[in-house]
Every structure is written in C-alpha cells, then in structure tokens.
Amino acid sequence: MVEPKIESETIRLPHKPDSPLSYRYLPGQGSLSTSHLLVFLNGLVLTQNGWRETVEFLQLRWAESSNPSRPALLTYDRYGQAQSAPDPADELRGGTHDIHEVVRDLHVLVRAVWAAKHRDGSGAAPPRLILVCNSIGCVVARLYAEAHPGAVEALLLLDSNMANSDMVSVFPDPDAAGFDPAVLPRGASADDLRRARSAYRAYFHPSVPNPEHLDRRTVAPALPRADGPVLRGPREGTGPWVMVVGHDWDTFAEEGWRGSLRVPKSLTNAFMNPAWARYNEGLVCITDEDRARGPLIARACGHFIQRDDPAFVAELTEHLVKRVEADQ
Secondary structure, three states: OOOOOOOEEEEOOOOOOOOOEEEEEEOOEOHHHHOEEEEEEOOOOOOHHHHHHHHHHHHHHHHOOOOOOEOEEEEEOOOOOOOOOOOHHHHHOOOOEEHHHHHHHHHHHHHHHHHHHOOOOOOOOOOEEEEEEEOHHHHHHHHHHHHOOOOEEEEEEEOOOOOOOOOOOOOOOOOOOOOOHHHOOOOOOHHHHHHHHHHHHHHHOOOOOOOOOEEHHHHHHHOOOOOOOOOOOOOOOOOOEEEEEEEOHHHHHHHHHHOOOOOOHHHHHHHHHHHHHHHHHHHHHHOOHHHEEEEEEEOOOOOOHHHHOHHHHHHHHHHHHHHHHHHO
C-alpha cells in the first residue's frame, strides 16, 4: 500500500485563536479540487488517525483511475480529541461543550483551511462538501447540512449514532410494570436484561462524560427523528446524495459479548440490532428517494466500519465522489 502524502498540521481558528486544532489536508486534482472538499468526521472513540487506511485505499483507487478530477481531503481532531487543544468553550459551560458548538467549529474550520490552501485564488468560493462520517460524526454531518442548506453535496453515514435514543431504553426494563418475560430470547433471563441495561447506561447514555468533554444530552432534542429533517443539496429542489451503511449484526453482537459490555448476543440481536436497523431505514429518507442508497450492511464490520474494512469505505467514498462529479 502506498504511504499517504498527508502530514499533520495545526491551525488556530479565528474564533478560538489560543486553541490549536490538529488536521491533515490532501490537495485535490482537476476541476473538483477547486470546488469540493471531502471531510472525514470522527466519532467519539476513533480520532482522525482512524481514517488513515481509508485515505490510503482511496488514493490507490484514484491512482488506478483514468479520471483526473478529485476533491481535496480533510481529516481533523475536534477540540478535546487527540492532539487538538481542549475546547475553550468548556470554560463557559461548566467544563463541557455541546454538539452545536462542534458544528460551528466545523464551519469555521472548513472555511479557514480552504482559504489557507487556496491563497492563489483558485478556490475563491467556499467549497461544497462531501462528508464521510462514523458514529456521532454522522450527527455532526446532519446538523451541519441542516444549518447550511446547499453546502453539502453528499453524505456517507457509517453506523450512525442513534441520535434520538439514550441507548438504554432500547432494552426493555424487566422491573417496569407490565413487563412481559415472553419478549426475552431463549436462554436469556431478566437478570441478563438488567445487566445489559446497566452496561449500556455506564458506557453509552448521553449523560456519560467523555475525554472530549462533548455533552451529548442536546443531541436527541436536535435530531428527534431518524427520517428528518430532510436536507437540501446545492441545487434548488434537490437533496444531497446520501448513503447509509450499518454494522454486521453478528460481528456487532460478538463484540458486545466479548468486549467490556458482556451483553449476551441473543439480547443484542433481539433488541439493539433491530432498533439500529430501523434507525438506518429512517436515515435513508433525509434526502430524495432517487438520491439515497441503503441501508447497506458492512459485512464482518462492527461499529467502527472504517477500522474494520477501510477498503470498503474507500470504495463507497469513490462512488459518492463520482455521483457528485456527474452532477457538475
């Protein structure tokens, strides 16, 4: 595999000049290089380094292609992630910042990096965006596209966070009035269900702190539905291209059992996986029917699809870029 020609840099954004952000930028080529920017949006766990292999595979695909046009690429660590500084907004909100702050930062970052990399005037207008994202990065992408109608041409949503869920109530409460033990899969007990709810509450509930200091409690009110809001693309009356990809049920269930959660696979397959699949079905509806694809399943992939199959993510990304190019 070729080494990526992309090195880490830092930038100080004008609204937070004392807090450097770490990013990587790869120039584009041809007509798309002066009009489009491909941005990779992290989840909470994997940083921008988690996209490295995807970028490498994408470079390989482009090197083998006869098409000379490709967008510039941008990966970055949000404030509080990896080598980026803590978010100064934390000082104003009791030690945390919310998802809307992340969206505002992304908007400033895109424009600042674009201006810095196009001092020759080749990219006079702000770039149109292709967003490739995982987990809560998909939430950031949707909120960004909603806040800036027409700015986003395509979204690749890789196992999106279920924005409207606390992740705990996906599992029935065995201590609730009216609980029916018949809903339990064979071999699972009410105690198993209690432990599953407890594990998900400890790791995934929106109130759980994280190293990034991102307060996720504002996510559900911001995106209460999987199928909305419907997004607007750069052309009047047309939505962006949207591709929705979910994890492999068996792989995800296996990871939930063997990892720190220790949730029996039968419970994951009876409750969590069906709920996530329904959510992904809703996500397909955030654009026009003829501009949506999915939900696809990333075979043998858990939640971190870009880690488990970066070549597949690169393939889907290239497909979206071709769709965008065909629209020009």
